[in-house]
Amino acid sequence: QKEVEQDPGPLSVPEGAIVSLNCTYSNSAFQYFMWYRQYSRKGPELLMYTYSSGNKEDGRFTAQVDKSSKYISLFIRDSQPSDSATYLCRKTGFQKLVFGTGTRLLVSP
């Protein structure tokens, strides 16, 4: 079992939809959870990170962590075609650097 699992997609939604992207993880010994966005053939860029369980909001993006279920979610409100990208989740702890394989999101106009 991989330490971080993501559905590879693609996930196709119409413009304006609410998008839910999810990750599950298998090892509880990690502290920080992060979401990165990667446009095609570009380097990943950090979107959000959170430490504790609960929600963290930044504009149209909300990151949610449920440590009891080992579940990480990223919600995108009012999705735009410019949100079309691959979204990678990541958890980190001491000397552990694990990314999910990424979920490809396609937002159509």
Next chain:
Amino acid sequence: DSGVTQTPKHLITATGQRVTLRCSPRSGDLSVYWYQQSLDQGLQFLIQYYNGEERAKGNILERFSAQQFPDLHSELNLSSLELGDSALYFCASSLPGGAGTQYFGPGTRLTVL
């Protein structure tokens, strides 16, 4: 622009050859990380350096090696190249104690023919 630079952008070479990829971290960042990304594998962590010393190792092959120099730039050396080494190679950097928040460079696309 993340502030992390990588050269070259593209590299085309033949099997059995050796190449060197270069990375300059953001100003002030002491850690450098190398990742490999191929189509079906996602981002695979290779190795981390912190202030010139190896800090963590991931799925790095013995044919690959890296180092970080006193000016904090890093090089990833790939030798005895195989077709399967064709991938995007990313470098990332982070501040010490920055919760591991990494800033990625634009990547080097390696094609092995």
